[in-house]
Every structure is written in C-alpha cells, then in structure tokens.
Amino acid sequence: MEELGNLWHGFAVAATLPNLGFMLIGITLGVLIGVLPGLGGANGVAILLPLTFSMNPTSAIIMLSCIYWGALFGGAITSILFNIPGEPWSVATTFDGFPMAQQGKAAQALTAAFTSSFVGALFAVLLITFLAPLLAKFALKFGPAEYFAVQLLTFCSFVGMSKEPPAKTIASMMLGFALAAVGLDNVTGQLRMTYGVPELLKGFDFLIAVIGLFGIGEILLTMEEGLAFKGRSARISPAVVWQTWKEIARHWRTFLRSVAVGCWMGITPGGATPASFMSYGMARRFSKDPQAFGKGEIQGVIAPETAAHAAGTSALLPMLTLGIPGSPTAAVLLGGLLIWGLQPGPMLFVEQKDFVWGLIASMYLGNLVGLIVVLTTVPFWAAILRVPFSVIAPVIIVVCAIGAYTVHSAMFDVAMMLVFGVLGYLFKKLKYPLAPMVLALVLGDMAEASFRQAMLGSQGSLSVFWSNPLVGTITALALTLLVWPLWGGAQNLVRAREARHSGAAG
Amino acid sequence: MSSSEGDQNVGTRWPEVGLAAFLMVLAVLVISDSIRVGTGWADDGPRSGYFPFYVGSLLLLSSGWIFLTRLMRWSRDRAVFAERSQLALVLAVLVPMCVYVGLIYPLGIYLPSALLIAYFMKRYGGYRWPAFMSVSVAVPLVFFAVFERWFLVPLPKGPIERLLGL
Numbered sequence: 001m002e003e004l005g006n007l008w009h010g011f012a013v014a015a016t017l018p019n020l021g022f023m024l025i026g027i028t029l030g031v032l033i034g035v036l037p038g039l040g041g042a043n044g045v046a047i048l049l050p051l052t053f054s055m056n057p058t059s060a061i062i063m064l065s066c067i068y069w070g071a072l073f074g075g076a077i078t079s080i081l082f083n084i085p086g087e088p089w090s091v092a093t094t095f096d097g098f099p100m101a102q103q104g105k106a107a108q109a110l111t112a113a114f115t116s117s118f119v120g121a122l123f124a125v126l127l128i129t130f131l132a133p134l135l136a137k138f139a140l141k142f143g144p145a146e147y148f149a150v151q152l153l154t155f156c157s158f159v160g161m162s163k164e165p166p167a168k169t170i171a172s173m174m175l176g177f178a179l180a181a182v183g184l185d186n187v188t189g190q191l192r193m194t195y196g197v198p199e200l201l202k203g204f205d206f207l208i209a210v211i212g213l214f215g216i217g218e219i220l221l222t223m224e225e226g227l228a229f230k231g232r233s234a235r236i237s238p239a240v241v242w243q244t245w246k247e248i249a250r251h252w253r254t255f256l257r258s259v260a261v262g263c264w265m266g267i268t269p270g271g272a273t274p275a276s277f278m279s280y281g282m283a284r285r286f287s288k289d290p291q292a293f294g295k296g297e298i299q300g301v302i303a304p305e306t307a308a309h310a311a312g313t314s315a316l317l318p319m320l321t322l323g324i325p326g327s328p329t330a331a332v333l334l335g336g337l338l339i340w341g342l343q344p345g346p347m348l349f350v351e352q353k354d355f356v357w358g359l360i361a362s363m364y365l366g367n368l369v370g371l372i373v374v375l376t377t378v379p380f381w382a383a384i385l386r387v388p389f390s391v392i393a394p395v396i397i398v399v400c401a402i403g404a405y406t407v408h409s410a411m412f413d414v415a416m417m418l419v420f421g422v423l424g425y426l427f428k429k430l431k432y433p434l435a436p437m438v439l440a441l442v443l444g445d446m447a448e449a450s451f452r453q454a455m456l457g458s459q460g461s462l463s464v465f466w467s468n469p470l471v472g473t474i475t476a477l478a479l480t481l482l483v484w485p486l487w488g489g490a491q492n493l494v495r496a497r498e499a500r501h502s503g504a505a506g
Numbered sequence: 507m508s509s510s511e512g513d514q515n516v517g518t519r520w521p522e523v524g525l526a527a528f529l530m531v532l533a534v535l536v537i538s539d540s541i542r543v544g545t546g547w548a549d550d551g552p553r554s555g556y557f558p559f560y561v562g563s564l565l566l567l568s569s570g571w572i573f574l575t576r577l578m579r580w581s582r583d584r585a586v587f588a589e590r591s592q593l594a595l596v597l598a599v600l601v602p603m604c605v606y607v608g609l610i611y612p613l614g615i616y617l618p619s620a621l622l623i624a625y626f627m628k629r630y631g632g633y634r635w636p637a638f639m640s641v642s643v644a645v646p647l648v649f650f651a652v653f654e655r656w657f658l659v660p661l662p663k664g665p666i667e668r669l670l671g672l
Contacts, residue, residue: 051657167568167575171529174565178536181561185543185554192554193539216603223599224592390631394623395645397603402615402649406659414607422600426525429587430518448557456551 003133010357013058014365022055022063023362027370030070035078035381039396041071041312041329042438043214046207047403049336057340058355062362064336065316068329069121069366072272072312073374076113076305077381081106089272089308092280096293096300103296107236110378111244116255116302118371120309123259124266125363128317132360135321136349144453145464147322149474151447152465153481154324157268158436160481168432176437179204180444187452199412206441208404208413209420210332213434215400216421219393221428235379251299254283258303262310266326267318272311279307313363320344320356324443328435331442518587522576529569536562602626614664616646 013019033044045064052060075090080097093113100109142150155173162169182193183203194200248255258279265275283303284293293300315326316333323345325331337344342352349356374381404417427434440447458464465475540555540562547553576583588596602625609618620642627638653659 050659054657165572167571171526171565171568171572174561174568175529175532177561178532178558178565181536181558187551188548188554190543190554192543192558193536195535195539220596220599223595224588388631390626390629390633391623391641393599393630394619394626397606397622398615398619398645398649401607401610401619402653402661405615405662406653409660411611411662414610418604418607421603425596426521430522430525432525451557452552455556460547460552 003129006133006353006357007129007361009354010359010361011365013354013358014062014361019059019062019358019362020365020369022059023066023366023369024373026063026066027070027073027366027373030067030072030370031074031077031374031377031381032070032384033067034071034074035384036392036396039399040214040218041068042327042332043211043400043403044071045329045332045336046210046407047215047399049207049332049339050403050406052336053339057337057342058358060340061333061336061355061359062366064333065359065362066366066370068312068333069363069370070373071329072121072309073114073117073370074381075308076117077110077374077378078385080109080113080301081382082385089276089312090304091273092276092304092308093301095280095304096295096297099294099296100298100301105296107240108244108247108298109301111236111241111375112248112298112301113305114371114374115245115248116258116305117309118367119255120259120262120306120311121313121363121367124263124310124313124317125360125367127263127314128320128363129360132317132321132356133349135317136346139322139346140350141470142322142346143471144450144457145467145471146474147450148447148454149465149471149478150322150324151443151450153474153478154268154318154443155436155440156478156482158433158439160484162433162436163274164431164433166485168430169436172427172432172434173436173440176440177444177447179209180206180441181448186445187449199410202408204416204441205407205413206335206438207332207407208416209441210328210438211400211404212417212420213424213427213438214328215396215403216417217424217428219396220421220425222389223393236375241375248298248302251302253286254299254302255306257282257286258306259310262307263314265307266311266314268326272308272315272327275311276304276308279303313367316363320348320359321346323446325439328438331439335442514589514591515586516588516590516593517583518585519576519580519583521587522583523573526569526573526576530566530573533562533566533569537566598630610662612664614667615662616650617664617666619646619649 029048030041030044033039033041039047045067048064048067052063055063072089075085076093076097078084079090079093080101083094083098085091085094097109097113100106158173159166159169178193180203182200183191184201185192191201261279261282262272262275265278266272280300280303283299284290287293287297287299289297312327312329315330317326319325319330319334323334323343325334334344342348342355400417401414404414405411407413424434426432427437454464455461458467464471466472536558540559543555544553545555545559547556602622606618606622609621623642623645624638627633627641628635631638649661653661
C-alpha cells in the first residue's frame with residue numbers, strides 16, 4: 001500500500017493552483033489540436049515542447065500530458081460531428097458515431113465517446129499506479145543486455161503485429177535508426193554520415209521529424225480529400241448526459257473488454273489506432289445484434305473510444321518504467337523528459353518520486369478536468385471546425401514552421417521539416433508505418449548504447465542475449481513476435497492449398 | 507512519374523519503386539560511411555560503424571526486397587496512388603509551402619507568414635481583401651505576442667522587423 005501513500009503525496013504536488021491552471025490550458029490546447037486537421041497528439045506536443053523549457057519539469061510534463069489527453073478527447077468530436085477523424089485512432093469512432101449524429105443523436109454519441117474515453121483512461125491509470133512501481137523495481141535488475149532485449153522486443157512486435165507488409169515496417173524502422181545515428185558518435189567522438197554538411201553535426205532531431213511527418217504530411221493528405229467540412233452541430237444538456245450514462249452502464253462488458261485490449265496494445269507498442277479497430281471488431285463479434293453496427297450502435301462508439309484512450313494512457317507505463325515509449329506521442333514526452341535532464345527508467349521511481357507521482361496523480365485529475373471541459377464546450381469546438389480550411393491550413397503550416405524553428409533556433413530544421421513532410425505523405429500513401437520510424441529515431445542512440453555495452457561485456461559474442469533466463473526469455477519472445485507473420489503466412493498457404501485440393505476433388 | 511495507365515489516375519508502381527530506390531540509396535550511404543569509420547573492433551570496444559552497418563544492411567535488404575517485388579509485379583500492378591486532380595491539389599499546397607520556407611531565410615518568419623495566409627485565403631477561399639488582410643496581419647501579430655513577449659522565444663526576423671526596431 002506504499003503506492004497509495006505515494007499517490008496521495010502526488011496529488012498534493014499536482015493539485016496546486018498553478019498546476020491545475022496548466023492542466024486546464026493543456027486540455028484546451030489538446031482538444032484544439034485534436035480537432036484541427038494536421039495537428040495531432042505527437043506533433044502538437046512536439047511544437048509546444050520548447051515553450052515549456054522555462055517551466056519546472058513537473059508543471060511542464062503535467063501540461064504536456066494534458067495536451068495529450070485533450071487530443072485524445074478532441075479526436076472524437078470531429079469523428080462524430082463531421083465524419084472526419086481528427087486523429088487516426090478515432091477512425092473507428094466514425095463508423096457508428098457519425099450515423100448517430102445523422103439520426104439526431106449527436107449529443108448521446110458525444111457523451112458516450114467522452115465517458116468511454118474517461119473510463120478507458122481511468123483503468124489505464126489505475127494499472128500504471130499499481131504496476132509501474134513493481135515493473136520499475138523489477139527493471140532495476142536489468143543490465144545492458146536486458147535493455148537491448150526489451151528494445152528488440154519493442155521493435156520486433158512492430159514487425160509482427162503491424163498490418164503493413166513486414167518489409168515496409170523494417171525499412172521504416174531502419175530509416176529511423178539510420179537517421180538517429182547521423183552526427184557525432186557519443187562513444188568514440190567520431191563523425192558519422194555527415195558527408196561534410198555542418199548542419200548534420202548534431203544529427204536529426206526527432207521533434208522535427210514528428211512535426212514534418214505528422215503535421216505537414218497530414219496537411220498534404222487532407223488537401224487531397226478536398227477542402228470542405230460539412231457537419232452537424234450539437235449541444236449537450238445535463239439531462240442527456242444522465243440518460244446516456246444510464247444507457248451505457250448496461251454495456252459494462254464492452255467496457256471491460258475494450259479496456260483489456262487497450263491496455264495490452266498500449267503497453268506493447270501496438271498503439272491506440274490498432275487498439276481501437278481491434279476493440280470495435282470484438283464488440284461487433286460479441287454483440288447479439290452485429291447487423292446494427294455501422295448504423296448508429298452506441299457500443300460501436302464505446303468500444304473504440306475506451307480502447308484508444310486506455311492504449312494512449314498505458315503507453316506511458318513502459319515509457320516511465322523502462323524508458324521505452326509505447327506510442328509516438330509517448331516518445332515525444334520521453335524526449336521532453338530527457339531535455340529536462342530526467343532519465344526515464346527504473347531510477348526515476350527512486351530519485352524523482354515527486355515528479356513521477358505528481359505526473360501519475362495529474363493523470364487522474366487531468367482526465368477528470370478533460371471530461372468536464374469537453375462535455376461543456378462542444379458547441380465551441382464544432383464552431384471552430386466551421387472555419388474554412390483555406391484559413392486553417394496556412395495557419396497550421398505557420399505553426400509547424402515556428403514549432404520546427406524553435407527546437408534549435410535553426411532554419412535548416414524548417415527545411416528538413418518540409419522534407420519529412422513529403423516523406424510522411426509518401427509513407428502514408430504507400431502504407432509504410434510511421435510509428436516504427438519515430439520510435440527508432442528516439443530510441444536509436446539508447447538502443448545502440450545498450451547493444452554496444454552488451455557486446456563489450458561479451459567480447460562481441462551474441463550469446464550474451466541468451467546468457468541468463470531473464471534476457472533469454474525476452475529475446476526468445478522478441479524473435480517469436482518477429483516470425484509471427486511467417487506463421488500466419490504459412491497457415492494461409494496451407495489453407496489455400498487445401499482449398500485447391502478439395503476444389504479439384506469436388 | 508510520367509507513365510500512368512488511366513488518364514485520371516496515377517498508379518502506385520512508380521512512387522513505390524521510386525521510394526524503395528531512394529531508401530536503397532540512403533542505405534548505401536549509411537553502409538559506405540560505416541565502412542569508412544570502421545565496422546569492426548578497436549581496443550576499446552565496437553567502433554562507430556559497428557551498429558549503423560547492420561542498420562544500413564537491413565535497410566538495403568528490406569528496401570531492395572520491396573524494389574524487386576514491385577518490379578516483378580510491374581505489369582500486373584494496377585493499384586491507384588491518387589487521382590491527377592488530387593495530386594494537383596497536393597502540389598498547390600506543397601509549392602507555396604516551399605516558397606514560404608525559402609522566404610523565411612531572407613525575410614524572417616512574420617512577413618512570409620502573412621503572405622502565405624493571404625495567398626491561401628484569396629486563392630482557395632475566395633476572400634476579398636478586408637477579410638484576408640485582417641487575418642493575415644492578425645495571426646503573425648498574435649504569434650509575435652505569444653512567442654517573443656510571453657514565452658521569450660525569439661523567432662527569425664528580417665529587414666522589416668529591424669526597421670521597426672524589434
């Protein structure tokens with residue numbers, strides 16, 4: 001019960017007046033980012049990160065994580081009212097959310113979505129509260145070999161669980177690692193892959209990559225779809241909220257299933273987007289009336305929203321305890337921690353108790369504040385979406401350019417942002433996943449350092465990754481996930497052959 | 507991307523092969539530089555090229571695989587990348603964006619931002635000058651207040667800001 005005492009102390013840190021103020025600002029900015037196309041959790045946090053350098057780390061991370069919660073909430077508004085997913089993880093919410101809005105039940109759909117988001121996040125935070133200290137204590141035993149094995153597990157699970165072709169996932173990931181290696185090698189002091197370009201000395205900053213890939217790339221994609229937003233308006237009254245709460249309480253099984261899916265996908269770096277689709281699929285499969293899905297079934301809103309928020313929140317668990325982010329946005333938050341001189345990982349729980357527990361307490365408070373904010377301000381956000389794209393698009397481009405510039409006060413970064421933007425557009429169009437590239441860019445140096453240290457310990461023999469049961473288990477698990485698609489492919493092959501045989505016989 | 511089947515659509519095969527080839531070139535750059543700095547062992551452990559060499563090799567393998575499989579399916583590949591009209595829209599944003607970034611170098615960020623917003627609102631929104639003038643002047647002013655005054659983060663400035671003594 002040590003956790004409860006720590007948590008109580010955390011609330012004392014988080015619930016001061018200035019921190020509550022930052023929470024409110026963060027949530028509002030986050031919803032705005034979630035509502036606007038081209039700005040999302042990852043690049044929104046990346047753009048606002050330089051603004052927090054002068055704040056104290058606890059307040060800064062509280063504000064940044066609240067931007068993240070806000071973005072998770074905001075994605076649902078555009079999906080339901082405008083049939084435009086503001087965020088990739090709210091695509092599944094459009095399937096039933098928009099039909100509900102068309103039937104005049106927009107307020108119910110929004111209430112269900114916000115409440116589900118809150119429930120998903122709440123369970124994920126409970127999980128973090130009780131699991132994170134245990135995991136951190138366990139991870140204190142890790143050496144470099146174990147760390148590299150865990151990182152291997154992260155990246156292998158991308159290859160194994162991604163819907164995209166494995167070759168594209170690997171290519172995207174390796175591009176991230178290669179970009180991370182550019183510049184000064186911290187161990188030997190040698191320059192790598194700079195080819196005489198002085199701007200490359202400090203390497204590629206992942207914040208620039210995130211702003212370009214997700215921001216500029218998204219604008220280009222949105223442009224392709226045309227420029228018109230046509231949507232419904234909605235106002236949420238307390239009576240509707242109460243009624244909807246009573247209705248969705250009957251679907252507690254859907255909630256529990258979605259929370260489980262979401263937490264699992266968040267901790268393993270599956271991320272919020274696949275979690276929302278998986279959870280939607282499961283809700284339909286277990287439903288008594290699968291035909292109703294896609295036509296305005298409230299469970300079709302509950303399932304993806306709960307899972308997306310649970311995944312988005314639990315992605316912070318491996319980030320805090322192991323220093324390995326479970327999602328691109330968690331990766332950006334990790335980058336922030338490093339900039340403030342906080343090394344995420346098990347030692348954080350020993351050395352920075354105030355910070356960690358303040359953050360965890362702020363997750364409870366932030367989501368509660370978020371729920372209240374979005375329930376009361378929906379008409380305002382719907383009005384923002386009526387501002388034409390011809391006004392919003394250039395403003396977002398300007399925001400991205402400012403964001404890219406402020407990271408290092410370098411114009412080279414703004415130009416690189418454009419390059420990453422085009423790359424992001426091509427990657428999205430050709431179905432290369434972006435998340436592995438961003439995570440590889442963030443974790444590249446860390447992965448290389450632990451790999452080198454492990455190799456140094458074993459004098460260059462790969463057997464170090466099987467040298468004890470702990471590291472052996474993790475490595476074996478990683479390799480299993482890596483070859484998982486092969487197993488699926490082989491099954492399909494066998495099935496196809498059987499089908500052909502039976503077809504020939506019959 | 508000159509070859510396209512239908513008149514309306516651009517196929518995915520040129521972009522696919524082009525991107526894979528681009529990644530292969532990057533991979534070769536990574537590998538060759540890793541060999542330059544050394545991929546083996548020195549007295550104090552693995553040399554600088556040790557890890558990037560494997561990264562580059564895997565990148566070459568995976569992008570080479572994509573490249574080859576696309577070439578093998580070349581004539582059967584009928585997937586659509588985008589319609590021509592859509593690509594025209596994308597270029598219509600991309601080109602002003604590049605001009606914008608190019609203008610920031612000599613002019614600072616504020617004036618090009620105003621120009622970009624005015625251009626978009628006039629060209630795509632069909633706004634008249636009172637509307638686009640007011641928005642395109644107001645937005646950079648707000649950014650100036652927020653960044654330079656409130657958060658004390660300096661942004662790039664040009665001759666006009668210098669004239670105004672900012």
